[in-house]
Amino acid sequence: MGKLGIFGLTFILLFTFVGPLIYRVSPDTTNLLYLMSPPTLKYPLGTDALGRNYLARVMVGGQLSLIVGFVSAFASMVIGVIYGLISGYAGGYVDGIMMRIIDILLTIPGLFILLLLDAMFSPSAFVLIFIIAFTSWFSISRLVRSEVLSVKQRDYVEAARAFGASTWHIMTRELLPNVMGTVMVATTFQVAAAIITIATLSFLGLGLPPPTPNWGELLNSSMSYMYQDAWWLIYPPGICLLITMMSFNFISEALQGVFDSRL
Amino acid sequence: MSMASPVPTTRPKLLSVKNLKKHFPITGGIFSQVVGQVRAVDGVSFEVDTGETLGLVGESGCGKTTTGRAVLRLVEPTAGRVEFEGKNILEFSAGEMRKVRRQMQIIFQDPFGSLNPRMSVRDIIQEPLIIHGQGNRSQREQRVKELLDVVGLASYHMQRFPHEFSGGQRQRIGIARALALKPKLIVADEPVSALDVSIQSQILNLLEDLQQEFGLTYLFIAHGLNVIRHISDRVAVMYLGVMVEMADSLEIYQRPLHPYTEALFSAIPIPNPELQRSRMVLPGDVPSPAHPPSGCRFHTRCPIAQDRCRTEVPKWKESKPGHFVACHFR
DSSP states (O other), X not given: OHHHHHHHHHHHHIIIIIXXXXXXXXXXXXXXXXXXXXXXXXXXXXXXXXXXXXXXXXXXXXXXXXXXXXXXXXXXXXXHHHHHHHHHHHOHHHHHHHHHHHXXXXXXXXXXXXXXXXXXXXXXXXXXXXXXXXXXXXXXXXXXXXXXXXXXXXXXXXXXXXXXXXXXXXXXXXXXXXXXXXXXXXHHHHHHHHHHHHHHHHHTXXXXXXXXXXXXXXXXXXHTTGGGTOHHHHHHHHHHHHHHHHHHHHHHHHHHHHHTOOO | OOOOOOOOOSSOEEEEEEEEEEEEEEXXXXXXXXXXXXXXXXXXXXXXXXXXXXXXXXOTTSXXXXXXXXXXXXXXXXXXXXXXXXXXXXXXXXXXXXXXXXXXXXXXXXXXXXXOTTSOHHXXXXXXXXXXXXXXXXXXXXXXXHHHHHTTOOGGGGGSOGGGSOHHHHHHHHHHHHHTTOOSEEEEESTTTTSOHHHHHHHHHHHHHHHHHHTOEEEEEESOHHHHHHHOSEEEEEEXXXXXXXXXXXXXXXXXXXXXXXXXXXXXXXXXXXOOOOOOOOOSOOOOXXXXXXXXXXXXTOTTXXXXXXXXXXOOEEXXXXXXXXXXXX
């Protein structure tokens, strides 16, 4: 399954990042002679209501989704790892307070925070990364914390303490490398979740501002033409999202086996 | 039963433990209030001379491991004194503690849990050197080679990771790491009980050779007397957080005084099926250290217990020169 995931992800990455370099067509140029054209030789995926080349739009639309997905997942990993390491290693009251803070934040529905933050700050890719990272680090930090609770009991951590190792040394050299497996698995899932979040926000019309397309926004604007049987507007971005999601899920499942960690 | 009178020795004392206690709180209820105390170690006193091996024996849960860790301040003792070279390390600041940690090291029971699986053998062995800022890169590399050689491994093992080694080899790596800072005292916490019997004697011989070569002092913790006999100069027996008997190795094997020690000895298998002997089987289980029995803690399982044992705590007394016991009748 891991191979299938790698294959799918490679395909998507080539399609979105290398594709536009080969298929050099502007995603924004309109052609009023070909509005809502079904796939033809000239327009392999047809055109949208403004006569724009849909293949070019789907290719470019993936770029932003993937970049924002990766970067926000990475950011939430960094926050989650630091928070979880401190909470788990400190234990006691500190741990209790830090985990209760997460509990409180988790009681607020994620979509609500997203919509609120999205309304407060005008959406740009950077803001979107920040918003997604801010609403998605909880689960990673909980995972890290629970792993740390078990790893810090191991004899090799005790051995490091017996040498007089500093807290910093124990956290970075003993604990971190041994929780990274779980973190990698969780972060891979997180990338997929972030991409879905972007798509969801864009689908609700709250994502990234035009003209740069992204898959969620493409789905959103295609909705209106569903009843005109404009299937070529719905399936390509949907299938791209599907392949991306499944690839990430397959990869993280394979990683779970490699790192022998359970989520 | 806690105060020990000094052992007459010719060698200087390296470690002196006085009335050491470690109680773990039991929390319960919705506000996790303290509802009781597990008295893991409840007033233990002993001394270890320089270059000597003191064997610490007892069943699982008797507090011997906690004693070993409390001596190194890996768990913070509740009360008592731990004097290392005459200074009470329990009063040391973090900085002083860091310095003294070079002198005292630990070898763990589980050779699979004691090595960081994400570090190469080189990193594992040089870790204490890095922590104490000793040597530059090539000096450390040289030292790792020396240490591997000392414990009977080859220098090409350096690049490998712990999972590539057998239990015995891993234990050697753990020993090399413990030796890295040239310590004086090593607490060996059941260092062979997780190993195959055929490997056990190899490791024990290695530990003895290292003691000779580097003048090490061992606090050797074990749950069986057969291992201890091999290596110890003196043996101390613990039961339920207290010490019940301590004497020279030979003396305690030939003339055990405490009924618990006798029972432990009779559990050692004799490699002779012809030989008949009376095996002393203790009734019942070890009582909970959260609610230790009144009086003598051993009275619930003792074959010679009398009424007195239920109420009166036996004194820790020197029954013969150098032979200490805590029993009303011996």
